[in-house]
Amino acid sequence: MAELWSNPAVQTLTWALVKVLIILHAMLGAVSYLIYAERKICGHIQARTGPNRVGPFGLLQPVADVVKLLFKEEFIPAKANKVVFHIAPILAVFPAIVTFSVIPMGPPPTFVVTDINVGLLLFLAMSSLGVYALTLGGWASNNKYALLGGLRSSAQMISYELAMGLSTIPVLLQAGTMSLVGLVERQAGWYPVGDTGLWLPNWGIFHWFLVLPFVIFLITAFAETNRAPFDLPEAEGELVAGFHTEYSSMKWALFFLGEYMNMLVISAIAITLFLGGWHGPGLFLGTDGWWSPGPPWMGLVWFLAKLAAFMFFFIWVRWTFPRLRYDQLMAFGWKVLLPASIVNVLIAGVWIYLRGPRP
Amino acid sequence: MIPLFLGFAALLVATSLLVILHKNPVTSALFLVLAFCSLAGIYLLLHAEFLGMVQIVVYAGAIMVLFLFVIMYLNLQHDVETGVQIAVRRGIGWLAGAAVLLTGATLFGVPAGGGSGWALGPANAVDPAAGAGNVRAIGRELYSRYLFPFELTSVLLLVAMVGVIVIARGGARRGGARRGGPPPAAGPADPPEDR
Numbered sequence: 158m159a160e161l162w163s164n165p166a167v168q169t170l171t172w173a174l175v176k177v178l179i180i181l182h183a184m185l186g187a188v189s190y191l192i193y194a195e196r197k198i199c200g201h202i203q204a205r206t207g208p209n210r211v212g213p214f215g216l217l218q219p220v221a222d223v224v225k226l227l228f229k230e231e232f233i234p235a236k237a238n239k240v241v242f243h244i245a246p247i248l249a250v251f252p253a254i255v256t257f258s259v260i261p262m263g264p265p266p267t268f269v270v271t272d273i274n275v276g277l278l279l280f281l282a283m284s285s286l287g288v289y290a291l292t293l294g295g296w297a298s299n300n301k302y303a304l305l306g307g308l309r310s311s312a313q314m315i316s317y318e319l320a321m322g323l324s325t326i327p328v329l330l331q332a333g334t335m336s337l338v339g340l341v342e343r344q345a346g347w348y349p350v351g352d353t354g355l356w357l358p359n360w361g362i363f364h365w366f367l368v369l370p371f372v373i374f375l376i377t378a379f380a381e382t383n384r385a386p387f388d389l390p391e392a393e394g395e396l397v398a399g400f401h402t403e404y405s406s407m408k409w410a411l412f413f414l415g416e417y418m419n420m421l422v423i424s425a426i427a428i429t430l431f432l433g434g435w436h437g438p439g440l441f442l443g444t445d446g447w448w449s450p451g452p453p454w455m456g457l458v459w460f461l462a463k464l465a466a467f468m469f470f471f472i473w474v475r476w477t478f479p480r481l482r483y484d485q486l487m488a489f490g491w492k493v494l495l496p497a498s499i500v501n502v503l504i505a506g507v508w509i510y511l512r513g514p515r516p
Numbered sequence: 517m518i519p520l521f522l523g524f525a526a527l528l529v530a531t532s533l534l535v536i537l538h539k540n541p542v543t544s545a546l547f548l549v550l551a552f553c554s555l556a557g558i559y560l561l562l563h564a565e566f567l568g569m570v571q572i573v574v575y576a577g578a579i580m581v582l583f584l585f586v587i588m589y590l591n592l593q594h595d596v597e598t599g600v601q602i603a604v605r606r607g608i609g610w611l612a613g614a615a616v617l618l619t620g621a622t623l624f625g626v627p628a629g630g631g632s633g634w635a636l637g638p639a640n641a642v643d644p645a646a647g648a649g650n651v652r653a654i655g656r657e658l659y660s661r662y663l664f665p666f667e668l669t670s671v672l673l674l675v676a677m678v679g680v681i682v683i684a685r686g687g688a689r690r691g692g693a694r695r696g697g698p699p700p701a702a703g704p705a706d707p708p709e710d711r
Contacts, residue, residue, distance in 0.1 A: 241546070275651065278569035285577025289549070292581065296542065296588050304588065311585050315578060322573075335651055 188417040189219035202476045229406040241297035246408045249290035249415030252283035260425045263456035276337035288314045295400035306399030316490040317380035323498035324370040327505035341434030360433035366505040371431045378423040385475040424467035524557040552576040
């Protein structure tokens with residue numbers, strides 16, 4: 158046994174599996190309480206109290222919801238394509254879980270499952286596979302509203318993926334790496350703003366040519382996760398419930414789970430690319446008179462704090478803005494976001510070529 | 517490595533066969549997605565991480581979604597072709613298949629040590645420089661040595677795009693395509709509003 162353990166490959170594999178298990182369960186727990194948070198925040202935005210009957214402050218509401226979903230009748234339409242109908246909800250969840258394997262949640266090696274040199278591309282690949290869940294779910298249900306929702310989703314996600322991919326390119330130009338750990342490490346430290354005596358964190362968002370990509374990334378993030386104001390695939394006013402009209406019980410819950418997991422993943426990527434990942438202002442006064450970032454777990458705390466702030470932002474936007482019309486959505490993606498991100502890639506490229514990337 | 521390669525290769529062969537053997541076009545398209553993913557797996561085993569990921573982004577994520585989109589939109593449930601057409605197509609298919617099989621058999625026949633022969637299992641690829649190695653290497657080659665073919669390919673794609681715009685616009689001018697559909701600004705292929 159000890160002999161087996163001394164093999165570094167076995168150790169790596171074991172620790173990776175342990176981390177995967179922890180992340181998986183943490184995500185499931187986080188999603189159920191995100192739904193609670195969504196209902197609570199939505200309630201307060203609309204001057205209600207939200208769920209407050211089950212447990213103190215309604216804190217046991219997610220448990221009740223999950224138990225209810227588990228015991229609901231599972232209904233499959235008679236003319237549905239049974240196999241695809243079963244596969245679609247699985248496809249809704251798996252890309253999000255796979256992407257989380259490359260996201261650095263704190264300083265390596267403790268808080269990183271794996272660091273590959275094409276981490277960002279893995280994220281883009283998985284988010285492009287996410288379309289299949291909605292398209293196939295809508296098609297297999299054999300329902301016209303579901304089909305319309307599925308077609309809308311594929312058109313929407315393909316259109317916004319382009320702008321999203323292009324908005325990450327200036328970040329790569331600045332950092333010179335595609336590994337997500339490398340990207341975060343490039344954002345460590347502080348830099349002075351001219352002669353003003355002001356110091357800013359060296360995060361992506363504080364580079365002038367990365368501000369526009371950050372905004373574009375945020376907007377496309379809403380479109381990719383099908384959240385309001387871009388929730389056209391499930392526009393209930395026009396399409397009953399869109400692509401998941403025919404789904405019930407746990408299959409419907411999987412679609413729900415997928416949506417929230419995708420929100421978590423896309424926020425984590427935004428934090429990694431633009432908001433300094435696990436870095437934060439130092440809170441611990443060292444013996445040398447400098448504020449130090451503190452022990453490695455402080456990185457995890459910063460990361461989770463940023464993630465929570467992002468989640469609040471997602472929920473806040475959903476309950477504040479009305480839904481776009483479909484042609485407005487497509488025109489905005491193709492005529493505004495795409496040209497803007499291409500122009501920004503050019504400007505950032507020329508700037509970095511002339512000045513060199515900032516250290 | 518070898519068991520992983522054999523797994524991906526078997527999956528690739530099986531799904532590729534199912535693509536052409538399955539009757540339902542949507543199922544065929546889904547098997548093609550799976551085939552692309554297993555091909556990406558083989559790329560990863562060869563240390564071509566960039567190619568593997570791009571394979572998924574471009575083929576599985578974008579092109580196949582468009583295929584599915586078209587299949588679902590046109591609602592092609594079954595292929596009804598009979599007579600001479602199908603006979604000719606099958607004949608050509610058999611001939612081309614036989615040619616490929618013959619080439620493969622000949623190449624396998626050459627002993628593995630003999631230079632140009634094929635061998636079972638992954639090639640002994642020389643590990644590219646560690647780190648961001650192969651993204652950088654591919655970028656360098658693409659924008660220096662292969663710049664001309666690369667630019668030609670982009671021009672080809674541009675021509676296709678212009679063609680699509682011309683066709684879409686021609687349909688709109690005759691006035692038949694506007695009935696009840698979404699407003700004309702609803703798609704990538706729409707002409708700019710410059711009239």
